[in-house]
Each structure stands twice: as C-alpha cells, then as structure tokens.
Amino acid sequence: MTIKPPVSDFATDWDHTDPQWVNDPYPIWEDLRTRCPVAHTDRYGGAWFPATHAGVSAVANDTEHFTSRTVVLGNGRPMEDALPAPIGVAPPITSDPPFHQIARRLILPAFAPGPINALEPMIRQLCNDLLDRVVGRGVINGGSDYAQFIPPAVIKRMLGFPEADEDLFREFVHIVLEGIDLPVEERIEQFAPIEEYFRIQIEDHQAHPRNDLTTFLLNAEILGEKLSIEHVFGTMVLILVAGIDTTWSALGASLWHLAKNPDDLARLVNEPDLMPFAIEEFLRFYAPVTMARLVKEDMEYLGCPMKQDDWILLGFPAANRDPEVFERADEFIIDRRENRHLAFGLGIHRCAGSNLARLELRVAIEEFIRRYPRFTLADPAQVTWAQGQVRGPRSLPLRVA
Amino acid sequence: MKVFIDAQRCQGHGRCFSLAPSVFGFDELGNGHVLGDGVVEGESLALARLAEANCPEHAISIGES
Numbered sequence: 001m002t003i004k005p006p007v008s009d010f011a012t013d014w015d016h017t018d019p020q021w022v023n024d025p026y027p028i029w030e031d032l033r034t035r036c037p038v039a040h041t042d043r044y045g046g047a048w049f050p051a052t053h054a055g056v057s058a059v060a061n062d063t064e065h066f067t068s069r070t071v072v073l074g075n076g077r078p079m080e081d082a083l084p085a086p087i088g089v090a091p092p093i094t095s096d097p098p099f100h101q102i103a104r105r106l107i108l109p110a111f112a113p114g115p116i117n118a119l120e121p122m123i124r125q126l127c128n129d130l131l132d133r134v135v136g137r138g139v140i141n142g143g144s145d146y147a148q149f150i151p152p153a154v155i156k157r158m159l160g161f162p163e164a165d166e167d168l169f170r171e172f173v174h175i176v177l178e179g180i181d182l183p184v185e186e187r188i189e190q191f192a193p194i195e196e197y198f199r200i201q202i203e204d205h206q207a208h209p210r211n212d213l214t215t216f217l218l219n220a221e222i223l224g225e226k227l228s229i230e231h232v233f234g235t236m237v238l239i240l241v242a243g244i245d246t247t248w249s250a251l252g253a254s255l256w257h258l259a260k261n262p263d264d265l266a267r268l269v270n271e272p273d274l275m276p277f278a279i280e281e282f283l284r285f286y287a288p289v290t291m292a293r294l295v296k297e298d299m300e301y302l303g304c305p306m307k308q309d310d311w312i313l314l315g316f317p318a319a320n321r322d323p324e325v326f327e328r329a330d331e332f333i334i335d336r337r338e339n340r341h342l343a344f345g346l347g348i349h350r351c352a353g354s355n356l357a358r359l360e361l362r363v364a365i366e367e368f369i370r371r372y373p374r375f376t377l378a379d380p381a382q383v384t385w386a387q388g389q390v391r392g393p394r395s396l397p398l399r400v401a
Numbered sequence: 402m403k404v405f406i407d408a409q410r411c412q413g414h415g416r417c418f419s420l421a422p423s424v425f426g427f428d429e430l431g432n433g434h435v436l437g438d439g440v441v442e443g444e445s446l447a448l449a450r451l452a453e454a455n456c457p458e459h460a461i462s463i464g465e466s
Contacts, residue, residue, distance in 0.1 A: 105430065112431035113415065276419065280455070338454040346457055350412040355431060358415075 004043075004181070014041045014049055016073070016290070016313060017181060022387040026330070029318040038302050044073055047311035048304060053322035053342070055302055059293060059312050060346040065301060066293035066312060067096050068349060072177065072389060073292040073311045076184035090238035091231055093349060100348060106220055107235060107352055110158070110213055116355040119154065123360055126153050127367035139378045142255040142368075142396035147248045150364050154356070155243040159236060160212030161201055168197065173244045176237075178388045198233050213239065239353075246289055247357045249392020250343075251364050253286035256393050257332065258369070259377045264334045268365075269373045278334050279362050284341035285332045287317040290389040291345060316342040317391065372400040403439045403466035404449040408432070410460035420455060421448035433460075440466050 007018045010028050015021065021028055032039045032051035039049040050056050059066055069088050070077070088094025092103035109115070130149055134140040152166040161169075172194045179190055205214045217232045227235075258265040268278055291314040295306045306312075320341045323329040344351035351357065377383065378397035386394050404424060406417070417425040417433045424445050426436045441449045441463070453461040 108413070108430040112413075112429055113418070113427055114429075280416075337451065340455060340457045340459075342457060344414060344457075347412060350414055354413075355415055358419075 011036050011039045012041070013043070014039045014047075015043050016049075016389070017387045022385055022391075025317070025391070026321060029315065029321060030330070033318075033322065038304050040304065044075055044311055045077070045309070046307060047073060047313060048306060049313045049315060049318075050302060051315065051318050053319040053325040056314055056316060056319040056342065057346055058302065059314055060291075060342075060349070063097050063100075063348065065296055065299060067296050068094055068100075069096070069294055070094060071291050071293070072180065073313055074180040074184075074187065075182075076187070077294070077309055087231065088234070089230075090234040090241075092235075092352070093238050093242065094234070097348070102222055103231070103235070104348070104352065106217075106222070107213075107239075110216065111352050111355055113355050116359055119356070120359060120363060122157070123150070123154060123363045124367060126150060127364050131367065131371050138401045139397050139399050142259070142398045143248075143252045143392075143394050144396075146368065147251040147255065147364070147392075147396070148245075148394075150251065150360055151244045151247040154360060155240055158213050158243075159201070159239060160205065160210055160214050165197075169240055169244060172197070173241050176241050177245065177390055178386065180388060194237070195233070198236055201236070202229065202232060242351070243353050243356070245386065245390050245392070246351075246353075247360050249288035249386065249390050250283060250286060250357065250361055252393040252396050253288065253391075254282040254361065254365055255368065255398065256377070256383065256396055257282065257286065258365075259375055259396075259398050261332070262374070262376070264332070265369065265374065267334055269369050272366075274335055275362060275366070277336060277339070279358060279365075280339045280341060281332060281334055281336045282361070283343035283358075284320045284326070284336070284339055286392070287320050287341065287343035288390050288392045289343065289345075289351070290315050290317060290391070291349070292389065313389075314345075316345060372398075375400045402441050402446055402449075402463050404435055404441050404453075405439065405462050405464070406433055406435055407460045407462070408434075410458045412458050412460075414457050416455040416457070417452035417461060421445075421452045424449050425452060 007013050007015050029051050037052045041047050071093055086096035086099040092100050095103050130146050134145050152169045175190050209215045217235055220227055293312045295310040297308050299306055321329045344354040375398045378399040382397050383393050384395045386392055411432050413431040418427050425433050427433055449463055
C-alpha cells in the first residue's frame with residue numbers, strides 16, 4: 001500500500017480516497033460548493049472536481065473539450081496500446097463521438113425496458129433464495145449476505161458465464177475500481193487474470209454459441225464488419241464492472257437508510273405506491289457512481305486553467321445535493337415528487353444499464369422489507385464504505401429480529 | 402394542451418414512461434416518445450407535467466395544442 005499524505009485542504013488538495021471523503025463526503029462537497037466551486041488537486045497528475053450541479057452538467061454534456069477515453073481516475077493515463085480514441089478500452093463508456101453512438105446503439109436494445117422487465121421474476125426468485133439462506137438469524141449482513149449477490153447473478157446470466165464464478169467477478173470489480181492507488185505496472189499485472197478469464201469465456205462462446213450477450217457481441221457487426229475481439233472484450237468488461245457494485249452499492253445504501261430511519265421504512269412498508277418515488281430519492285441521495293473525464297487540450301474552463309490530460313472527476317452524487325437545483329437538497333424526502341437527479345449521469349453517456357439497476361433495486365428492496373418490515377443497524381461502527389468512484393456500504397449488519 | 406419530447410435531448414433515462422405510461426412509450430433503444438397525438442388534459446396532463454418535472458435532460462415540454 002502506498003502511504004499518501006493526508007489532505008491539507010479539499011479545495012486545493014482533494015483526494016477521493018481520503019478516509020474523510022470515503023466515510024462522509026457530503027459535508028466536504030457542501031463546503032466546496034460555497035468556497036470554490038471547482039476544486040483542484042495535484043494528486044493523480046492533476047485533477048479537478050466541480051462540486052455544483054451546473055459544473056457537473058457542463059462537463060457531462062461537453063464532449064468537445066473532454067474525452068471519456070478513460071473514466072476511472074488513477075495514477076496513469078490510458079495506455080497507448082489500448083484501442084485508440086474514440087473507441088477506448090471499454091466501448092461505449094470509454095468512447096467519444098462519433099464512434100460512441102454506434103457502439104452504444106449496439107448494446108442499448110439488450111438493456112431497454114422490454115428485455116429488462118422480463119427479468120423481474122428471476123430477480124425476485126434470486127432475492128428470495130438469498131433471504132431463505134439466512135432465515136432464522138437475528139442479524140444479517142445487508143451487504144455481504146444480500147446486496148452483493150444480486151447484481152453479479154443477473155450479469156452472469158446476461159453474459160452467459162459459468163454458475164460458480166460470482167466471487168471472481170466481485171474480485172475483478174474490486175481490482176478495476178479500487179486498485180487506483182497502485183503504480184501503473186502493478187495495475188497492469190493485476191488485470192492479467194481478468195483478461196485471461198474473459199479470453200476463456202470468449203473462446204467458449206465462439207465454440208458453443210448461445211443466446212446471451214457474449215454471443216450477441218461476437219456476432220454483432222458495425223458497418224458490415226464484425227467487432228474486433230478487443231471491442232467485444234472491452235464491452236464485456238464494461239457490462240461486468242458497471243453492472244455489479246454500482247447497483248450493489250445503491251441497494252446497500254438504501255437498506256442502510258431504511259435501517260436508520262424507521263419512519264421511512266414504515267411508510268414504504270405501508271404505502272407501496274411510494275416505491276417509484278422512494279427509489280428515485282434513494283438514487284438521488286445515495287447516488288453511488290462518480291465518473292471521470294480527461295481534458296482534451298489546455299483551456300480555461302469554469303474559470304479554471306485546465307491542462308491537457310488533467311482529470312475531471314464528475315461528481316454526480318455531489319450534483320444531486322446542490323440546493324440550487326433541489327429543494328431541501330440535504331434532506332431525504334421519501335415521496336419527493338420532482339427529482340431530476342443525475343445518479344445515472346447526464347448526456348450521451350447516460351448509464352446504459354439504468355433500467356436494470358432500477359429493477360434490481362426495486363425488487364430487492366420490496367422482497368427485503370416484505371420479509372423484514374422492521375430492521376435496524378446492528379452495529380453502526382461495523383458499517384464500512386467502498387472507496388473510489390463507486391460508493392456504498394460493503395458490510396452492513398442489520399438486526400432483523 | 403400537447404406534450405412533446407425532444408428526441409435530440411432524450412437519452413433514455415426512462416423517467417417519463419415509468420411515471421406516465423399512459424402518455425409515453427419507449428422504442429427499441431429505450432428512448433421515450435409521446436403516445437398517440439400527444440394531446441393531454443386532466444389526469445394525463447398532470448402525469449405529463451410530473452414526467453416533465455423529472456426528466457434529467459429537460460427533453461419534455463408541454464404547450465398549447
């Protein structure tokens with residue numbers, strides 16, 4: 001582990017892996033909104049953090065000045081031998097226009113409401129199977145007994161990966177999203193088993209095509225030509241990484257909130273019509289995902305002297321707490337009627353899996369509160385939060401009886 | 402009144418057809434569109450306004466029919 005100096009001032013030296021940011025970033029962002037509102041750090045080779053909704057929206061919608069070539073902030077910059085811009089290593093999330101739209105249109109139909117809604121009975125069954133496994137226990141872990149299992153099981157089925165590999169997926173996700181402090185060489189080394197795993201899956205699907213997303217990608221064509229293996233690989237990695245700890249984090253944070261707020265829990269149990277509004281408020285208030293962009297060229301932007309290849313950390317969770325846009329922004333209002341939150345981003349990179357995420361979140365909460373209409377935090381000190389660009393509770397002991 | 406979706410702005414967040422399925426539908430990419438002639442009144446106008454107030458891309462507008 002690299003030992004990093006503590007942050008002196010989040011306005012000029014921020015670090016999103018600092019324990020204070022990881023454990024409770026909201027007061028930091030509120031302070032930055034009033035003081036900056038774009039914070040800077042020399043860490044990671046130079047990075048900016050707009051703390052307001054306006055700043056985040058401007059960058060998210062500006063593909064002319066910012067590239068998505070890589071979206072996970074780290075010590076290095078994207079490797080030169082990766083797929084060149086505008087494709088990037090994991091299309092379409094790492095793609096820029098005009099290629100982005102082509103790569104995105106390819107996968108959107110698989111994540112449109114029709115095919116996603118068809119998964120509801122399977123997800124409901126999955127949630128109940130998980131709850132059956134811990135039945136009779138007084139304390140269950142909302143993270144490691146429940147939330148962490150749901151997204152990998154769904155993604156595994158969509159990609160057509162072997163039954164037993166879900167633990168591996170979680171490890172891969174951990175490497176991609178939480179290993180950002182490692183030196184670049186070590187990071188490349190870490191990725192080797194992921195590449196090997198996907199190579200085996202791709203070869204297996206080439207030999208035995210079936211009705212899943214992997215086979216779909218292998219057969220897909222752009223302008224009459226099959227996708228390169230690098231493109232197939234990149235999109236599979238994207239679906240796996242983006243589809244797992246994001247939703248797991250949103251679900252964990254939602255259960256954490258309900259455990260701490262018995263009034264909200266009681267309302268959700270007694271007024272099921274609130275669910276669509278509650279889901280959006282969970283997503284606003286505990287938005288798990290922060291994205292990154294790179295500055296294309298030296299420029300003055302949002303009043304800041306940005307340099308080529310500076311990072312921008314796109315804090316959708318911070319934008320969601322901006323009082324300029326949301327009334328009573330720092331309050332969780334379970335029946336909030338107007339909620340233009342940015343939990344799934346904004347603009348052309350809107351989370352392609354948002355329909356799936358909402359479905360998993362809703363069904364998992366419905367089944368949990370149906371089984372346990374009353375639960376509390378068993379031990380607040382035991383709750384741990386993931387560091388990096390996806391924030392949610394990893395360990396969440398809940399007293400259910 | 403009449404409701405419109407600006408297809409250039411819509412990014413498929415899906416808020417409109419989730420909140421107001423009688424007013425909005427979706428295509429094979431998951432992008433929203435207005436069902437029928439888009440004329441809304443009473444209950445459907447209220448639903449269209451709710452969708453408008455929740456679209457993160459500000460893609461929905463309601464005007465005179």
